[in-house]
Amino acid sequence: MQFNTPLDKWTSNPQLISWITENIALLSPKKVHLCDGSQEEYDALMHQMVSQGKAIKLDEKKRPNSFLFLSNPDDVARVEECTFICSKKKIEAGPTNNWEEPEEMKKRLKELFSGSMEGRTMYVIPFSMGPLGSNIAHIGVQITDSEYVVCNMRIMTRMGKKVLDVLKNDRFVPCLHSVGYPLKDNQEDIKWPCSPENRYIVHFPEERSIFSFGSGYGGNALLGKKCFALRIASVMARDEMWLAEHMLIMGITNPEGKRKYFAAAFPSACGKTNLAMLAPSLPGWKVEVVGDDIAWMKIGKDNTLRAINPEAGFFGVAPGTSYETNPNAMKSIEKNSIFTNVAHTEKEVDVWWEKMTKAPPSDLIDWYGKKWDSGSEKPAAHPNSRFTAPISQCPIIDPSFEDPEGVPISAIIFGGRRDGVIPLVYEAFDWTHGTLLGAGVSSQTTAAAKGQVGKLRHDPFAMLPFCGYNMGDYFAHWLNIGKQTSSDKLPKVFYVNWFRKDDAGNFIWPGFGENIRVLKWMFERTEGINNADETPIGYLPKKDAIDISGLKIPSNSMEILLSVDKKAFYDEMLDQEKYFEMFEDHFPNELKEMLSKIKKALK
Ligand code: OXD
Numbered sequence: 001m002q003f004n005t006p007l008d009k010w011t012s013n014p015q016l017i018s019w020i021t022e023n024i025a026l027l028s029p030k031k032v033h034l035c036d037g038s039q040e041e042y043d044a045l046m047h048q049m050v051s052q053g054k055a056i057k058l059d060e061k062k063r064p065n066s067f068l069f070l071s072n073p074d075d076v077a078r079v080e081e082c083t084f085i086c087s088k089k090k091i092e093a094g095p096t097n098n099w100e101e102p103e104e105m106k107k108r109l110k111e112l113f114s115g116s117m118e119g120r121t122m123y124v125i126p127f128s129m130g131p132l133g134s135n136i137a138h139i140g141v142q143i144t145d146s147e148y149v150v151c152n153m154r155i156m157t158r159m160g161k162k163v164l165d166v167l168k169n170d171r172f173v174p175c176l177h178s179v180g181y182p183l184k185d186n187q188e189d190i191k192w193p194c195s196p197e198n199r200y201i202v203h204f205p206e207e208r209s210i211f212s213f214g215s216g217y218g219g220n221a222l223l224g225k226k227c228f229a230l231r232i233a234s235v236m237a238r239d240e241m242w243l244a245e246h247m248l249i250m251g252i253t254n255p256e257g258k259r260k261y262f263a264a265a266f267p268s269a270c271g272k273t274n275l276a277m278l279a280p281s282l283p284g285w286k287v288e289v290v291g292d293d294i295a296w297m298k299i300g301k302d303n304t305l306r307a308i309n310p311e312a313g314f315f316g317v318a319p320g321t322s323y324e325t326n327p328n329a330m331k332s333i334e335k336n337s338i339f340t341n342v343a344h345t346e347k348e349v350d351v352w353w354e355k356m357t358k359a360p361p362s363d364l365i366d367w368y369g370k371k372w373d374s375g376s377e378k379p380a381a382h383p384n385s386r387f388t389a390p391i392s393q394c395p396i397i398d399p400s401f402e403d404p405e406g407v408p409i410s411a412i413i414f415g416g417r418r419d420g421v422i423p424l425v426y427e428a429f430d431w432t433h434g435t436l437l438g439a440g441v442s443s444q445t446t447a448a449a450k451g452q453v454g455k456l457r458h459d460p461f462a463m464l465p466f467c468g469y470n471m472g473d474y475f476a477h478w479l480n481i482g483k484q485t486s487s488d489k490l491p492k493v494f495y496v497n498w499f500r501k502d503d504a505g506n507f508i509w510p511g512f513g514e515n516i517r518v519l520k521w522m523f524e525r526t527e528g529i530n531n532a533d534e535t536p537i538g539y540l541p542k543k544d545a546i547d548i549s550g551l552k553i554p555s556n557s558m559e560i561l562l563s564v565d566k567k568a569f570y571d572e573m574l575d576q577e578k579y580f581e582m583f584e585d586h587f588p589n590e591l592k593e594m595l596s597k598i599k600k601a602l603k
């Protein structure tokens, strides 16, 4: 077998050496490339993909060192129906995950992976989720036959030789990935190799291992992200008493210069990336970003809940992002970025997507690679098209982004998209109630996702597709975390709804940079300021407690935004109760009692 560098010089980790050796035998690659994570390696792979017609180099002056990929139209998003949690017992995976008997699944995977890298290079990528050496961080190694994956992993994680120096002879999470498109008898490669009819994204939680076959896209293929940092990490977190969450982390500084950190979980299409990079409308307030998607949190030496972002890059949805809606995201992707399935201009070769500018450029090539007519019904960029960019390029990166201790979390925010019932903001009575707020997260579906628009979808903790074990046990784990420190050290928990509508169907709250006004109220709550009223559903802002100075909204808006219709909220509680029934006796009694208490108070 031809290696780019001798295996025994690259690592002396016995588990890693035998895993690589076994997989060479199984996958039958033509060559093996052990990644060092260098810029030269990245540049050479990109150069190779451009010359093979797999990538388009964007104009060097307009967008230096940036590339565009157009995927197979059948490989454009995470595939939840092909995602499995193969715990030994079905009950361990719970009612919200797909499950198959692990030995059966192993057999099927063995057949699929057998010879799947013929004619290709097998890349081995050591990566750290979290700052190297942090006691909250963990190490994985991904094997893949996709150069696109190697380059994306270099942006999304801390990757390469430096990780092996930290790993030494310790255990790592093995992540095996193949696009499932072997090149037999010198067959020519194609632009986006994949195998959509044979997709499997499989997790073995007891073994802490990941197998992904058939897709080259995003969360299916960049295994550090959803597969490791959420599904497998949630199991590790349960076993080791920490939290792996689908949350952004933001630093908020008040005009007096005091900085606090908030973490927030929202289902998709609720503006998580925009909130993480918010440009505050209130003078003197500052927001900085630690992460936009995933938070790992652990009670620290000081007994506060400490959070790190395990990722090193953004893998953000492009459409809708503009210098107006999210200038900090736009500045983060000005160079050294990868774009997937966006449109591009033919003449100067730069990227474009819906709402990036008011009017589309005249010479657009769409995400299929065809000329796009501005009158077309179909969007030029795929609705799930993405940018991959280093967080270090974000102009508002938080100074503690690399802090191995993590940042202390003062508030946890849950939320969803609801046109009624749920007020703009309220605060949980305590950690148990906060856990119920997380469990009760639900959101109305938007046109961005498949299916009926406006339908209510339960998405507990925004973790529905990402929890690696029984979600009922996950709720119990949250309650346990609350018992690991004193209540004054625990973050306060809030629920927000930016999306309430008036009778005419218009959003009442302006959102975006104005959300700082709601964050300011939460900030004050975490300071112990008495600016809330106790109500049956939690603490609501006192009249005039939310700073709306300089905000032009109709005079009764705040009243409507903060109103609670007791009957409607009672029905909401009944709906949650019904939803929780599926967890049977895994649903914690403490939450049942809290729910009953709230129902009683609403009666
Ligand atoms: C994501 C997701 O891509 O949550 O971040 O689906």
Ligand code: MN
Pocket (backbone or CB within 6 Å): 246, 293
């Ligand atoms: Mn996400």
